[in-house]
Structures are given as C-alpha cells and as structure tokens.
Amino acid sequence: MVERFEKEFEERFGGGCAPLAVGSGTDALHLAYLLAGIQAGDEVIAPVFTCTATNIPFLYMGATIRFADVEKGTLNIDVDHVKRLITPRTKAIVCVHYGGLPCNMDELHALAHEHGLIIIEDAAHALGATYKGKKIGEISHFTMYSFQAIKHVTTADGGMLLIKDRDLLEKAKRLRWFGIDRSAKQKGIWENDITEIGYKYQMNDMAAAMGIAGLEEFNDTLALRRRLLARYFDNLKDLDGVKCVGEGYTDREHAAWMMTIIAERRIELQAHLRANGIESGQVHYRNDRYSIFGGRQQGAFPNMDKLEDSYLVLPLHTKMNETHVDRICDVMKKGW
Known part of the structure; x- marks a missing residue:
C-alpha cells in the first residue's frame, strides 16, 4: 500500500521527482536535510516564522540556522533578507509556503543558482498549489508534504x-529504515551490515491506505477550500482594519490551507469572535521566541516585529460552507 500511495502521489504531484512516504512531515524534512548533505557547522537559511518542525531537525544535526524575515503581504520568507544572509558557509535555503500560497520561487532559485545552494521546500500547507504553471513539488531539489490530521x-x-x-532514492529508502536495504533483506540477499545511520521514519500500510482514499477525494477538497478562501477575500476586501494575507496573486495558485488576516486590535477581535462562538488563533509563531533556537533576536526581523501582534487565522476547513464564511465576516463587520 505504501508503494501504491507513493506511485499515485508521484503521478499527481511529482512532476518527475521520486516519492518517499514517511511517518511525518518532520521525518521528511530531516531526511531532505540529510540527503542535501547538510552537516554540523553548515549554515542554513530558514524562515523565522513557521512551525517549529521546519527548524528543529537542524538542531539534531548541529547545523547553524540563519533565520530570515517575512514578507509583509504573504508571511512567506523575505527574499531580500535571504540575500543578505548568504555567506560562504551557507548550504541550503528552506522556504515555507505559508497558508498554502507559494513563495517567490524564481528569485529563490536565482539565488541558489548564483551561490550553488540547495532549495528545500516545506510544502506542509501547499498540497495542490502551483507557481507559474508548475506544481509545488516539481520545482526544487526537495519538497516535503505533510499528511497530519x-x-x-x-x-x-x-x-x-x-x-x-x-539517484538519491535508494539512499533515502535506507535512511528511512534504520540504514537497512529493506528490499535486499526481504529477498534474502542482504549482507547483514549497516553502513550509515538510519531512522525509523517509514510509513505503514494502514496510513498509506488512508492516503490513497484521500487522493481520491482531493480535487473536491481543494475546490471547496479555494471557494471558502475566495469568499473570505471578497467579503473582507473593504473592511477597515483588516488585510487578507496572500490575496491578489495571479502568478501562483493558493492551496487554501489557512485563511490569515492582519488585523488592528487583534486581541479584541479574537475576543469578539469567541463571544460569537467563532474560534480563531495564531497557529504558528516566530521561532526566535523559543529558547532552543537561542531566543529572540531584537530588531533582526522588522517585518515580523511589526506583524506578530496583528496576524490572526480564521476558520477554514471541510466542515464549512460559504454560509459559515458569510456569518464570520458579518460578525467582524459589526466591529470589535
């Protein structure tokens, strides 16, 4: 079932890239970092604003994280800041397609080509997204997807x-399973030696069966989420004190995993929504707030500093319809 899931996923999203199913998106990122040849002491440029799963594997490896600021309009990685962070020790750039809106991949790849860097995409939010007609998943050296709940x-x-x-696929399979050539072992021709450190990162058949079923209904899921996101954008376009994150891009297609706004008096808005039975939250936080990453870097990320107290994630999921979006927006239009 795992092999079937990999094959069906590759046919739909791979664009010629080899698929490797694993136990979590974090597993996939760690393997990507290992396959990219990142070693202790190497520098990696990564977003300061993302799920900690993007950056924690670097701590396993002893790599040095150079955090990059966000773009104001998208909360994606700020390419101009990335340019200033590149040094001779830089090995790779990691980008996250926040909420499902692709990053500026042309500029990131131009930087990678100029400096000989590897691009790793954290596409946990971005299944089904496209950038200039290309699927997210067929553009960069490595792309990770998450199938979390x-x-x-x-x-x-x-x-x-x-x-x-x-050519890296066989090594990836060994790293996924304790460093063992599992195919050779099952054929009885394995030499019973392990020559590289591996992990228990495999996906099981029960999980893969769920993934296969999810692919069957994926088109409907994506279409619904995109309709809901577009409804939010339309309803909130003229609301004072609110800006929709990721709105208005025509060169890339949003995967519509999250609906995020930049709001004046966010705390008051969140309380107003809750009083009307509507849950909202921030979901992800700047990673430099955490002690494991060295703590806050004062003044290093001016865009993040400006936005961290004003971004808010509104409900967007498959149990909703357009009427629910209208109600949420009507509550917001009453003021807070």
Whole structure:
C-alpha cells in the first residue's frame, strides 16, 4: 500500500521527482536535510516564522540556522533578507509556503543558482498549489508534504518527500529504515551490515491506505477550500482594519490551507469572535521566541516585529460552507 500511495502521489504531484512516504512531515524534512548533505557547522537559511518542525531537525544535526524575515503581504520568507544572509558557509535555503500560497520561487532559485545552494521546500500547507504553471513539488531539489490530521490529505500522521535527483532514492529508502536495504533483506540477499545511520521514519500500510482514499477525494477538497478562501477575500476586501494575507496573486495558485488576516486590535477581535462562538488563533509563531533556537533576536526581523501582534487565522476547513464564511465576516463587520 505504501508503494501504491507513493506511485499515485508521484503521478499527481511529482512532476518527475521520486516519492518517499514517511511517518511525518518532520521525518521528511530531516531526511531532505540529510540527503542535501547538510552537516554540523553548515549554515542554513530558514524562515523565522513557521512551525517549529521546519527548524528543529537542524538542531539534531548541529547545523547553524540563519533565520530570515517575512514578507509583509504573504508571511512567506523575505527574499531580500535571504540575500543578505548568504555567506560562504551557507548550504541550503528552506522556504515555507505559508497558508498554502507559494513563495517567490524564481528569485529563490536565482539565488541558489548564483551561490550553488540547495532549495528545500516545506510544502506542509501547499498540497495542490502551483507557481507559474508548475506544481509545488516539481520545482526544487526537495519538497516535503505533510499528511497530519487536518491537512488536505491525511494519513492520521505522515509525510511525503519528493526528490528531484532520483539517484538519491535508494539512499533515502535506507535512511528511512534504520540504514537497512529493506528490499535486499526481504529477498534474502542482504549482507547483514549497516553502513550509515538510519531512522525509523517509514510509513505503514494502514496510513498509506488512508492516503490513497484521500487522493481520491482531493480535487473536491481543494475546490471547496479555494471557494471558502475566495469568499473570505471578497467579503473582507473593504473592511477597515483588516488585510487578507496572500490575496491578489495571479502568478501562483493558493492551496487554501489557512485563511490569515492582519488585523488592528487583534486581541479584541479574537475576543469578539469567541463571544460569537467563532474560534480563531495564531497557529504558528516566530521561532526566535523559543529558547532552543537561542531566543529572540531584537530588531533582526522588522517585518515580523511589526506583524506578530496583528496576524490572526480564521476558520477554514471541510466542515464549512460559504454560509459559515458569510456569518464570520458579518460578525467582524459589526466591529470589535
């Protein structure tokens, strides 16, 4: 079932990249970092604003994280800041497609080409997104997807890594399973030696079966979420004190995993929504707030500093319809 899920996922999203199903999106990222050759002391540029899963694997590896600021309009990685962070020790750039809106991949790849860097995409939010007609998953050296419980496709928990260099696939499979050549072992021709450190990162058949079922209904899921997101954008376009994150881009298609706004008096708005039975929250936080990453870097991220007290995630999920979006927006229009 795992092999079937990998094959079906590759056919739909891979664009010629090799698929590797694993136990979580974090597993996939760690394997991508290992396959990219990142070692202790190497520098990696990564978003300061993301789920901690993007950056924690670097702590396993002893790599040095150079956090990059966010773009004001998208909360994606700020390419101009990335440019200033590149040093001779930089090995890779990691980008996150926040909420499902693709990053500026042309500029990131231009930087990678100029400096000989590897691009790793954290596409946990972005299943089904496209950038200038290309699927997210067929553009960069490595692309990770998450199948955690509330993603577009879920395997309860799980992930997929798409690998541009197919010659790396066999090594990836060994790293996924304790460093063992599992195919050779099952054929009885394994030499019973382990020569590289591996992990228990495999996906099981029950999870893969859920993934296969999720792919069958994926088109409907994506279409619904995009309709809901568009409804939010339309309803809130003229509301004072609110700006929709990721609105108005025509060169990329949003995967509509999250609906995020920048709001004046966010705390008061959140309380107003809750008083009307509407849950909202921030979901992700700037990573430099956490002691494990060295703590807050004062003044290093002016865009994040400006936005961290004003971004808010509104409900967007498959149990909703357009009427629910209208009600949420009507509550907001009453003021807070």
